Amino acid sequence: MENGYLSLVLHAHLPFVRHPEHEDFLEEDWYYEAITETYIPLLIVFDKLVRDGVDFRITISISPTLLAMFLDPLLQNRYLKHLDSLIELSYKEIDRTHYYPDMHKLARMYNQKFLDARGLFESKYHRNLAAAFKHFADLGKIELITCAGTHCFLPLQEMYRPLVRAQVKTAVALHEKTFGRKPLGMWLPECGYHPGDDEILKDAGVRYFFVDTHGILHGTPRPKYGIFAPVYCKSGVAAFGRDIESSKAVWSAKEGYPGDYNYREFYRDIGFDADYDYIRPYIHVDGTRIQTGIKYFRITGPNIDLSNKELYVPEWAREKAAEHAGNFMFNRQKQVEHLHNFLGKPPIIIAPYDAELYGHWWYEGPEWLEFLCRKIHYDQSELKMITPGEYLEKYPKNQVVTPSYSSWGWKGYAEYWLEGSNDWIYQHLHKAGERMIELANQYPVADGLLKRALNQAARELMLAQSSDWAFIMKTGTCVPYAHKRFKDHIERFTRLYEAIKANAIDAPYLAEIEGKDNLFPEIDWRDCRTN
Amino acid sequence: MIRTKAPAKKKAAKPKAVKKPVVRTRKTPVRRVSRKTTNDQRPTTYDLRPTPLPVQEKVEDTKYYPGPVVQKFEERHEFLFPERYGDNKITLMVRDPYWLFAYWEINEKRSAEIVRELSQAVFSQSRLTLRVYNVDNWDSFDIEVTGGAKNWYLRVSSDASYCVDIGYKTPDGRFIAAARSNIVRTPLDRMSDIIDEQWMIPDWEKLYLLSGGFRVGASSGEVKELSSGSFVKEIGPRPFWLWVKTDVIVYGATEPSATVSVQGRKVNLRPDGTFSLRYELPEGKFYFPVEAVRDDGRERRNITPTVDRKTEPACQQAGSH
Numbered sequence: 063m064e065n066g067y068l069s070l071v072l073h074a075h076l077p078f079v080r081h082p083e084h085e086d087f088l089e090e091d092w093y094y095e096a097i098t099e100t101y102i103p104l105l106i107v108f109d110k111l112v113r114d115g116v117d118f119r120i121t122i123s124i125s126p127t128l129l130a131m132f133l134d135p136l137l138q139n140r141y142l143k144h145l146d147s148l149i150e151l152s153y154k155e156i157d158r159t160h161y162y163p164d165m166h167k168l169a170r171m172y173n174q175k176f177l178d179a180r181g182l183f184e185s186k187y188h189r190n191l192a193a194a195f196k197h198f199a200d201l202g203k204i205e206l207i208t209c210a211g212t213h214c215f216l217p218l219q220e221m222y223r224p225l226v227r228a229q230v231k232t233a234v235a236l237h238e239k240t241f242g243r244k245p246l247g248m249w250l251p252e253c254g255y256h257p258g259d260d261e262i263l264k265d266a267g268v269r270y271f272f273v274d275t276h277g278i279l280h281g282t283p284r285p286k287y288g289i290f291a292p293v294y295c296k297s298g299v300a301a302f303g304r305d306i307e308s309s310k311a312v313w314s315a316k317e318g319y320p321g322d323y324n325y326r327e328f329y330r331d332i333g334f335d336a337d338y339d340y341i342r343p344y345i346h347v348d349g350t351r352i353q354t355g356i357k358y359f360r361i362t363g364p365n366i367d368l369s370n371k372e373l374y375v376p377e378w379a380r381e382k383a384a385e386h387a388g389n390f391m392f393n394r395q396k397q398v399e400h401l402h403n404f405l406g407k408p409p410i411i412i413a414p415y416d417a418e419l420y421g422h423w424w425y426e427g428p429e430w431l432e433f434l435c436r437k438i439h440y441d442q443s444e445l446k447m448i449t450p451g452e453y454l455e456k457y458p459k460n461q462v463v464t465p466s467y468s469s470w471g472w473k474g475y476a477e478y479w480l481e482g483s484n485d486w487i488y489q490h491l492h493k494a495g496e497r498m499i500e501l502a503n504q505y506p507v508a509d510g511l512l513k514r515a516l517n518q519a520a521r522e523l524m525l526a527q528s529s530d531w532a533f534i535m536k537t538g539t540c541v542p543y544a545h546k547r548f549k550d551h552i553e554r555f556t557r558l559y560e561a562i563k564a565n566a567i568d569a570p571y572l573a574e575i576e577g578k579d580n581l582f583p584e585i586d587w588r589d590c591r592t593n
Numbered sequence: 594m595i596r597t598k599a600p601a602k603k604k605a606a607k608p609k610a611v612k613k614p615v616v617r618t619r620k621t622p623v624r625r626v627s628r629k630t631t632n633d634q635r636p637t638t639y640d641l642r643p644t645p646l647p648v649q650e651k652v653e654d655t656k657y658y659p660g661p662v663v664q665k666f667e668e669r670h671e672f673l674f675p676e677r678y679g680d681n682k683i684t685l686m687v688r689d690p691y692w693l694f695a696y697w698e699i700n701e702k703r704s705a706e707i708v709r710e711l712s713q714a715v716f717s718q719s720r721l722t723l724r725v726y727n728v729d730n731w732d733s734f735d736i737e738v739t740g741g742a743k744n745w746y747l748r749v750s751s752d753a754s755y756c757v758d759i760g761y762k763t764p765d766g767r768f769i770a771a772a773r774s775n776i777v778r779t780p781l782d783r784m785s786d787i788i789d790e791q792w793m794i795p796d797w798e799k800l801y802l803l804s805g806g807f808r809v810g811a812s813s814g815e816v817k818e819l820s821s822g823s824f825v826k827e828i829g830p831r832p833f834w835l836w837v838k839t840d841v842i843v844y845g846a847t848e849p850s851a852t853v854s855v856q857g858r859k860v861n862l863r864p865d866g867t868f869s870l871r872y873e874l875p876e877g878k879f880y881f882p883v884e885a886v887r888d889d890g891r892e893r894r895n896i897t898p899t900v901d902r903k904t905e906p907a908c909q910q911a912g913s914h
Contacts, residue, residue: 158872280781280784468780480686488686489744540657
């Protein structure tokens with residue numbers, strides 16, 4: 063009999079990055095890297111677990127922007143092209159490293175992984191990663207949930223409720239259309255929750271969401287079981303709180319697993335190391351050196367300069383991943399045993415992470431996950447994996463608590479998205495939002511060109527609302543791109559708004575931006591109406 | 594970390610009055626927006642992280658990490674964000690339990706009305722002022738807006754409702770509002786005092802600790818000094834360094850239909866019959882036997898270049914003075 067439950071939640075998200083106007087666009091690489099290093103390795107892990115009869119449960123949120131990219135033929139083709147070029151480079155690396163046997167082995171490893179990825183993507187899943195995830199959802203091993211439409215940080219749109227609703231409804235509609243069923247849960251972008259958002263989730267048929275630890279702990283009234291049982295908002299939608307201990311094990315640099323010296327070093331890449339003429343065909347078309355994904359070194363030790371890193375040894379890393387999985391499981395076993403005694407009922411431990419942490423940042427993350435699932439399945443019976451949906455079915459009775467406004471970002475609230483580097487965007491974002499509501503109220507019915515223009519305006523607004531732009535402005539990575547994107551979408555929205563108001567829609571212009579920002583074909587501008 | 598006293602009790606003992614406002618001046622943001630970014634090219638070094646990020650944000654940020662060089666964009670100039678929309682309004686947002694953010698715009702029509710009401714002479718001596726109301730008890734405090742700011746961060750208290758008027762304060766202390774904001778509520782920064790009657794809480798203090806309470810935001814932002822080399826690159830003088838490697842390129846050409854092998858392994862020819870192989874070489878002597886065989890197998894050619902790689906001791910270098 064189990065003492066308690068573990069619910070692993072992976073949040074997969076990238077902003078919508080698709081630039082048909084350029085043959086080779088740097089930021090699209092975010093997506094290609096994530097496919098090769100995270101999404102495909104995760105699918106391989108799931109496949110192996112299923113094949114070996116390991117019963118596991120993982121909850122995966124796929125953001126609607128990411129899902130739209132999964133489904134886009136242009137990006138599917140471009141990914142294959144990207145991968146083919148990587149495969150070509152890996153063959154050259156096999157030759158080039160001939161006289162360094164250890165490095166040569168790594169070159170062969172990359173070559174094999176890229177070939178495997180290609181086989182999977184092209185032959186097994188027919189370029190459709192959404193279908194691949196659906197496969198494991200249909201087997202009942204993973205629970206697929208959604209996220210707000212363009213990953214809008216909802217608490218900072220709180221004064222425009224119809225826009226929050228449009229983010230939620232658009233997401234649920236795309237999820238249902240793609241996966242054939244409504245999502246049971248939603249990952250609120252950055253866990254940003256404002257009391258009352260749950261009402262909107264309820265109207266969209268979403269049964270649960272996640273908040274950070276203090277969102278539950280500072281809820282009203284006091285939650286009896288802390289974060290170890292979900293609570294119901296007054297709307298009846300359940301909120302699950304993040305567990306700090308299991309979070310820290312993976313996120314924390316000091317105590318966290320990914321910082322282990324045996325693991326692969328993220329920043330040392332042959333894209334920067336190799337001779338320029340040699341690497342030139344595999345970096346950005348304008349000659350900028352970029353990451354290729356072929357990385358030969360390990361973290362090595364504390365404060366080691368990148369040029370002094372030592373060679374990566376996959377066997378050591380794999381051993382570490384197994385050890386860390388064992389450690390994680392042991393700690394969760396102790397945790398649920400202790401909590402079970404204390405609470406008098408089996409606790410649920412919510413362990414949410416960015417999916418891209420696994421594989422992309424923490425190269426061995428997918429292996430760790432595989433070891434963890436196997437160990438939980440074979441080695442013990444106290445801890446059981448569960449999805450939030452299953453838990454609610456099993457334990458429908460929970461306390462009624464309104465969680466507090468919170469996020470899982472730095473300092474726990476909205477500061478990362480509202481501070482000196484990015485606070486200027488809200489004036490423009492809110493104005494565009496007001497204008498969208500105005501349009502939706504003015505045109506309850508539309509068809510033809512007007513309908514297309516209204517829907518495209520809604521798309522542009524939502525793209526401007528992506529939390530990624532404010533996030534990037536704050537972190538300082540790729541700031542010009544974030545500025546460009548925010549500006550592009552506000553500009554496109556504004557031009558559409560003015561054209562609609564003037565009854566002078568420019569059909570070629572509309573067609574052009576429909577071709578660029580082509581996500582959410584089923585979007586409905588009427589979701590932005592007041593009421 | 595175990596506290597002996599519940600924070601709720603500590604906080605509850607404090608008077609609930611609005612704290613003295615602490616203000617930060619904000620410059621008008623428009624300049625930041627229109628700044629050119631086309632020349633933003635940084636040197637190719639590894640030390641590019643401007644400030645260490647909290648670890649969770651750091652990991653999230655790697656999704657957007659293309660490499661150490663920022664791409665150049667052709668900035669278009671036809672669209673600029675308007676400085677004003679002609680609205681008369683103030684918008685209030687909650688940043689965290691202690692800070693609100695307000696931005697505003699007073700349009701010409703409303704300005705003119707206020708000038709008429711006050712007279713030009715009084716208006717010109719009046720100060721643009723934010724009046725912050727605690728809506729729960731209608732306590733208020735004023736902040737004088739300086740430096741032509743169009744937005745402001747306001748220090749407030751947790752678990753309270755606020756709205757803000759933007760207006761003008763005359764020398765004799767009268768306040769005329771130009772616009773009133775939406776009402777917002779700051780979150781509770783501690784556990785609730787309200788205990789559901791239906792439930793018993795056995796040992797809340799312990800449960801709160803077990804849940805990781807008392808350290809809000811710690812889960813993601815706790816780790817500022819990061820131990821692992823991969824998580825952070827300390828900003829500071831980079832030690833002088835050098836590395837040298839030797840790659841050798843073996844290349845050549847033959848009939849496009851021929852079969853070529855190097856060191857006994859078959860090599861793919863480009864359509865024009867050329868081929869190229871590259872090896873990173875350690876110390877030592879290397880042989881690269883190259884063999885080409887005509888497609889009908891009736892002719893073959895063999896060439897074997899050799900390479901001797903040797904690194905001389907530093908003392909034998911010439912011209913060091």
